[in-house]
Amino acid sequence: MNTTAFRNADILIPNNNINMEKWAVIACDQYTGEPEYWDRVRQNVGNSPSSLNMILPELYLENDDVPERIANIGMTMKKYLNDGVFTEYKNAMIYVERVQSNGIVRKGIIGAIDLEQYDFSKGSTSQVRATEATVIERIPPRIKVRQGAPLELPHIMILIDDPDNTVIESVDCSGLEKLYDTKLMENGGSISGYLMDEKSQERIDKALSALSEPDSFNSRYGINNSPVLLYAMGDGNHSLATAKTYYENLKKENPDTDLSNHPARYALVEIVNLHSDALKFEAIYRLVYDVDCDKLISGLTENLALSHEPAGQWVEIVCSGKSDKLYIHNTSSNLSVGSLQNYLDKYLSENGGKIDYIHGIENVKSLAGKHNGIAFILPDMDKSQLFPTVISDGALPRKTFSMGHADDKRFYIEARRISE
Numbered sequence: 001m002n003t004t005a006f007r008n009a010d011i012l013i014p015n016n017n018i019n020m021e022k023w024a025v026i027a028c029d030q031y032t033g034e035p036e037y038w039d040r041v042r043q044n045v046g047n048s049p050s051s052l053n054m055i056l057p058e059l060y061l062e063n064d065d066v067p068e069r070i071a072n073i074g075m076t077m078k079k080y081l082n083d084g085v086f087t088e089y090k091n092a093m094i095y096v097e098r099v100q101s102n103g104i105v106r107k108g109i110i111g112a113i114d115l116e117q118y119d120f121s122k123g124s125t126s127q128v129r130a131t132e133a134t135v136i137e138r139i140p141p142r143i144k145v146r147q148g149a150p151l152e153l154p155h156i157m158i159l160i161d162d163p164d165n166t167v168i169e170s171v172d173c174s175g176l177e178k179l180y181d182t183k184l185m186e187n188g189g190s191i192s193g194y195l196m197d198e199k200s201q202e203r204i205d206k207a208l209s210a211l212s213e214p215d216s217f218n219s220r221y222g223i224n225n226s227p228v229l230l231y232a233m234g235d236g237n238h239s240l241a242t243a244k245t246y247y248e249n250l251k252k253e254n255p256d257t258d259l260s261n262h263p264a265r266y267a268l269v270e271i272v273n274l275h276s277d278a279l280k281f282e283a284i285y286r287l288v289y290d291v292d293c294d295k296l297i298s299g300l301t302e303n304l305a306l307s308h309e310p311a312g313q314w315v316e317i318v319c320s321g322k323s324d325k326l327y328i329h330n331t332s333s334n335l336s337v338g339s340l341q342n343y344l345d346k347y348l349s350e351n352g353g354k355i356d357y358i359h360g361i362e363n364v365k366s367l368a369g370k371h372n373g374i375a376f377i378l379p380d381m382d383k384s385q386l387f388p389t390v391i392s393d394g395a396l397p398r399k400t401f402s403m404g405h406a407d408d409k410r411f412y413i414e415a416r417r418i419s420e
Helices: 035-045 066-082 136-146 198-211 214-221 237-253 293-303 336-351 361-371 383-393
Strands: 009-014 086-092 094-099 105-114 157-160 177-183 190-195 231-235 266-273 281-283 285-289 313-319 322-328 354-358 374-377 401-403
Touching: 009 105, 009 177, 009 266, 066 136, 136 237, 198 214, 214 383, 231 237, 231 383, 231 401, 237 266, 285 336, 285 361, 293 313, 293 336, 293 374, 313 336, 313 361, 322 336, 336 354, 354 361, 361 374
Parallel strands: 157 266
Antiparallel strands: 009 086, 094 105, 094 190, 105 266, 157 231, 177 190, 281 401, 285 354, 285 374, 313 322, 313 374
């Protein structure tokens, strides 16, 4: 019997009549500073059934028509269900192979995470933990999308620390039923998905249970009697936090009802091995605009004691087309991103302005010029430090790292019912 937080689920897949290349679109939290990207996606999809019609790209979160967009999402979900767009696979796990834009294959398994075993608060000791600080203010808009929606679509990617490749990489898909195989739009590569049979699922359960065995866990990290961390958030931190908050609210609103078997207790996710060659941890850069650039840089230089004298932490500042790499001598975090973020949070709360989190050096430089703002470029994080750091220090500063390029983020394909 599986003793970990990951399990099979009743998974919905678009039927064979659906154009999968138009159906699958990238995670809603990507390209938030590039409306032209989402314009191209909308043009590409046209009137075809698509997951685009069931998500709210975060680019539009501050638009006046958000309530209308959310209402349309719920109606579209119900329409797709009524029109037979989906085929439902009961008690399923799906093995996926994603060929990224660089040609490297990322392997994963889609199933459900038990939200009873997840706690995103700082200092959590749950089996499923956040790897970065959760911004509570980002949850309510997502809750509004989830309320009244019969379905969820996942862009959540959760990491397991499996250096011996005992779980995902050992899957043999040659005898499994292929559910889909499609190219992905906008340089997204391609993806194929396979329905895992009962025997394959049992092997996955057994391998995950072995990873979570306390003595093995403590030995792996050289610690004693530490609560097991088996699942660490990779992408979609706020989406999983939203699912958790929605479920906890449901329990509060129905104190006399047993919700232990309610579908909202679970969230659809993809688990991926931290040690996959396809996963490259990259820094997420900061774009700050609608500020007095000279005042911000002056204050940052003074507070972080920035200079050209080498030190352990650094930040590259790009403004008005000029770039300067400076070292941080007055640190407030173990990571460069933490020292920078602590100051930016304080400055923006006192002086106003906007901040965005951007993938790709050229992207953030270009957007800094476009918005007459400041780009902050940061060092990458060594992914081997993720689990030990979360175990010892708790969640990292928000938007510390990204797993690969924006083009290679999860695309929406699968769905799951979250209402009874």
